[in-house]
Amino acid sequence: MKRIIKNNINTKIYWDRLLKNGKWGEERGSIYNKLSKYFPKKRKITAVDIGCAVGHGLIELANKLKNVKFEGCDFSKEGIKQAKKLYGSKINFFVHDVYEDSLDKKYDYILFVETLEHIDNPKKIIKKYLKYCNKKMLVTVPYKEGGKRKWEEHLYYFDEKSFKDIKEFKKYFIFKKFNTEQKIILYLFEK
Helix, strand or coil: CEECCCCCCCCHHHHHHHHCCCCCCHHHHHHHHHHHHHCCCCCCEEEEEECCCCCHHHHHHHHHCCCEEEEEEECCHHHHHHHHHHHCCCCEEEECCCCCCCCCCCEEEEEEECCHHHCCCHHHHHHHHHCCEEEEEEEEEEECCHHHCCCCCCCEEECCCCCCCCCCEEEEEEEECCCCCCEEEEEEEEC
8 A cells, every 4th residue: 555645635525515416426336236245145234334425335235235234424414414315214324534433333344435545544544443343344445546546536556465464354356447447456354
């Protein structure tokens, strides 16, 4: 993992502006669909998606995995407002800032889907949330984005070795993103 830009533009004001209309992230379902195979199919479990934005991706998993009680959180009040409006009848959404807040309970699964590349000190955040995780943490980030960085909000470059020093890190998988040549890497952390 390597920092690729110095200044972090990922502020609450910035993301409130992007998420206010409820449209941002409508294509995120394809990433979430790839994650469904990492969940148990019958056993009842709980899961939280940290950095869920408007919830477009999370609803894909909730519709597919009826045995999982999903919750979603984001630091953007506007994003959570839109998520509640769109999907609040199926999923509990709440405002949560990874830098300032703690979770009030543990979850079987914790998801960081296309979130850590926007956050200062991703390793510290992973370690913080592992204590709230009973079974697995699923983390996706852009893979080897480096000089081909597509988004001005992305702070870090990730590869296979990015989290090798965290003892709960178990496996990784590399996928193509949407219908492009861009790739994402999925890291699995297990307790």
